[in-house]
Amino acid sequence: MCGIVGYIGKRQASEICLEGLRRLEYRGYDSAGIAAIRDGQLEVRKVVGKLVNLTAALEEAPLLGNVAIGHTRWATHGKPSVANSHPHLSCDGRIAVVHNGIIENYSQLREQLQAEGHRFQSETDTEVMPHLVEKYYEGDLRQAVAQAIEDLEGAFAFGVICADSPEQLVAARRFSPLVVGIGEGENYIASDMGAIRPKTDKVYVIGDDELALITTDDIELTDLALNPIEREIFTIPWPPEAAEKGGHKHFMHKEIHEQAEAIHNCLAGRLSSPDKPIVLEGLGLSDQEIRDLRKVVFTACGTAYHAGMVGRSVTEAWARVPSEVDLAAELQVRDPVMLDNTLAVVVSQSGETADSLLALRDMKSKGAKIVSLLNVVDSSIARESDGVIYIQAGPEIGVASTKAYTLQVLTTQLMALYFAEVRQSAAPDQIRTLKEALLALPDQVAELLAREDDVKQVATHYYHSPNSLFLGRGVNLASALEGALKLKEISYIHAEGYSAGEMKHGPIALVEPDLFTVAIVVKGLVYEKMIGNIQEIKARQGPVIGVANDGDNVIADQCDDMLWVPPCPELVSPITIAIPLQLLAYHIADMRGEDIDQPRNLAKTVTVE
Ligand code: AGP
Numbered sequence: 184m185c186g187i188v189g190y191i192g193k194r195q196a197s198e199i200c201l202e203g204l205r206r207l208e209y210r211g212y213d214s215a216g217i218a219a220i221r222d223g224q225l226e227v228r229k230v231v232g233k234l235v236n237l238t239a240a241l242e243e244a245p246l247l248g249n250v251a252i253g254h255t256r257w258a259t260h261g262k263p264s265v266a267n268s269h270p271h272l273s274c275d276g277r278i279a280v281v282h283n284g285i286i287e288n289y290s291q292l293r294e295q296l297q298a299e300g301h302r303f304q305s306e307t308d309t310e311v312m313p314h315l316v317e318k319y320y321e322g323d324l325r326q327a328v329a330q331a332i333e334d335l336e337g338a339f340a341f342g343v344i345c346a347d348s349p350e351q352l353v354a355a356r357r358f359s360p361l362v363v364g365i366g367e368g369e370n371y372i373a374s375d376m377g378a379i380r381p382k383t384d385k386v387y388v389i390g391d392d393e394l395a396l397i398t399t400d401d402i403e404l405t406d407l408a409l410n411p412i413e414r415e416i417f418t419i420p421w422p423p424e425a426a427e428k429g430g431h432k433h434f435m436h437k438e439i440h441e442q443a444e445a446i447h448n449c450l451a452g453r454l455s456s457p458d459k460p461i462v463l464e465g466l467g468l469s470d471q472e473i474r475d476l477r478k479v480v481f482t483a484c485g486t487a488y489h490a491g492m493v494g495r496s497v498t499e500a501w502a503r504v505p506s507e508v509d510l511a512a513e514l515q516v517r518d519p520v521m522l523d524n525t526l527a528v529v530v531s532q533s534g535e536t537a538d539s540l541l542a543l544r545d546m547k548s549k550g551a552k553i554v555s556l557l558n559v560v561d562s563s564i565a566r567e568s569d570g571v572i573y574i575q576a577g578p579e580i581g582v583a584s585t586k587a588y589t590l591q592v593l594t595t596q597l598m599a600l601y602f603a604e605v606r607q608s609a610a611p612d613q614i615r616t617l618k619e620a621l622l623a624l625p626d627q628v629a630e631l632l633a634r635e636d637d638v639k640q641v642a643t644h645y646y647h648s649p650n651s652l653f654l655g656r657g658v659n660l661a662s663a664l665e666g667a668l669k670l671k672e673i674s675y676i677h678a679e680g681y682s683a684g685e686m687k688h689g690p691i692a693l694v695e696p697d698l699f700t701v702a703i704v705v706k707g708l709v710y711e712k713m714i715g716n717i718q719e720i721k722a723r724q725g726p727v728i729g730v731a732n733d734g735d736n737v738i739a740d741q742c743d744d745m746l747w748v749p750p751c752p753e754l755v756s757p758i759t760i761a762i763p764l765q766l767l768a769y770h771i772a773d774m775r776g777e778d779i780d781q782p783r784n785l786a787k788t789v790t791v792e
Pocket of ligand 1: 213484485486487582585758786789
């Protein structure tokens with residue numbers, strides 16, 4: 184996932200671009216660069232590695248000028264190198280392009296352009312774009328960009344500047360996110376609103392195959408045929424500091440601690456009392472469609488997939504609709520049997536995950552209605568859904584998803600309860616009890632966060648371990664998989680989530696003293712069976728961390744360490760269980776000195792397959 188920032192106005196453009204790129208660092212990158220225009224000349228500074236290297240290059244040789252584009256690159260085509268970093272230039276060096284996405288037909292375009300005399304400096308797919316713009320440029324930069332895009336297949340968000348049109352910045356997108364920031368006497372582009380939020384809270388979200396011609400005082404939105412497009416101005420709902428760490432050591436720590444408030448915000452306007460019906464704006468389904476539902480398919484990637492697992496469980500349990508959940512990458516190649524009145528629920532924090540968007544399109548093409556559970560407003564998945572429920576988590580900067588996960592789970596529970604009310608598939612007193620449990624979550628999560636020091640103490644016993652196993656059953660298999668993912672992706676400890684019922688079918692062979700096991704054993708349908716699993720592990724000298732309900736000494740007597748959670752209905756418990764497991768992963772990774780907000784090899788949003 185690459186980062187794009189651009190500026191045109193009266194100030195030093197390169198400084199503003201660099202500041203914006205710093206707010207995109209969380210996306211993961213391996214090189215960076217900025218191009219700026221001054222006195223009819225275009226200059227570029229590009230580096231491998233982190234932005235500190237670019238800052239040094241700019242201090243050594245400042246980039247002056249009032250229009251610039253900047254980029255942080257996460258390598259897809261071509262290794263991390265100065266030549267492969269963006270911005271890329273045309274042969275004459277007068278056109279510069281930054282790009283996020285993948286140009287799928289770049290090979291044949293490159294051959295064609297080389298045959299026409301263009302000389303390439305990099306191995307990237309992106310570099311075909313400045314040469315195409317150069318090919319079509321006859322004085323109208325926007326026209327040349329539009330023509331170049333007609334030749335492209337694949338996904339892109341572009342920023343383009345030209346030394347012969349220094350009063351213009353052109354932006355365009357297909358599939359990859361891009362916004363135009365609206366300033367006073369200056370304007371911006373960015374691949375993520377957080378990059379420019381301290382400068383403005385007013386943006387246009389560019390649509391697919393749309394262009395923006397941006398000058399100091401004006402923004403024109405058009406389609407590829409340059410027909411004007413009207414778009415509402417979107418006001419970014421969160422303050423500038425929301426994109427900063429707010430005193431926490433890491434964004435991840437800040438976001439873990441935002442969860443009590445975030446859960447409250449997610450419930451607000453939707454569930455206010457156990458005696459009132461749930462309100463789900465944006466769902467996009469009539470009551471009759473909900474009554475007619477014959478199948479619900481959840482699909483997502485990574486953490487969002489684990490939330491989808493909970494969604495499958497609660498939809499079947501409460502709404503009594505046959506439900507399934509599948510990894511987005513798998514759903515596309517499975518060719519599922521479709522029934523009339525099938526609903527596909529796409530779960531995604533970013534709303535830009537390539538596999539999830541492709542799974543959405545596949546299910547839509549097969550006749551399913553699409554509802555997505557998202558965090559980012561007007562994202563690509565949002566725009567292709569029939570209905571969207573926003574989880575209201577606020578920006579999630581840490582690569583490891585925390586508050587988005589618990590809110591994704593909560594949103595599936597709200598939706599399942601809403602369906603149950605419409606379908607009258609659960610007894611009113613059961614629905615009331617579940618609503619009370621959801622309404623109690625903000626206080627319960629606040630209490631769990633207040634226990635952080637106890638979790639940190641447990642982490643001191645295990646941060647040196649090379650291997651771990653997370654075990655759960657039923658709805659909390661999802662909790663086990665999610666707990667394992669959290670630990671592995673930020674601490675680099677091998678962590679495997681597994682159904683506890685599968686222990687005898689293989690994993691128990693792994694048990695030894697330096698492999699610790701987290702066993703999720705809250706009161707519910709599988710409580711007794713989980714005790715058996717703990718005993719099997721202890722009999723083989725495996726240390727066990729029990730996750731159990733407050734005061735459960737039966738479990739405490741069997742385990743080496745405990746992570747306590749307050750009692751709640753088992754199908755609601757993935758939310759409370761997630762909190763100590765997030766904190767455990769965080770403190771283990773912190774004790775190991777890892778780069779928690781930007782784990783190696785990972786990006787916040789995976790916009791390529
Ligand atoms: C979770 O900690 C990871 N960062 C990753 O698994 C993430 O959940 C996955 O890439 C899906 O992202 P999305 O929710 O933005 O679609």
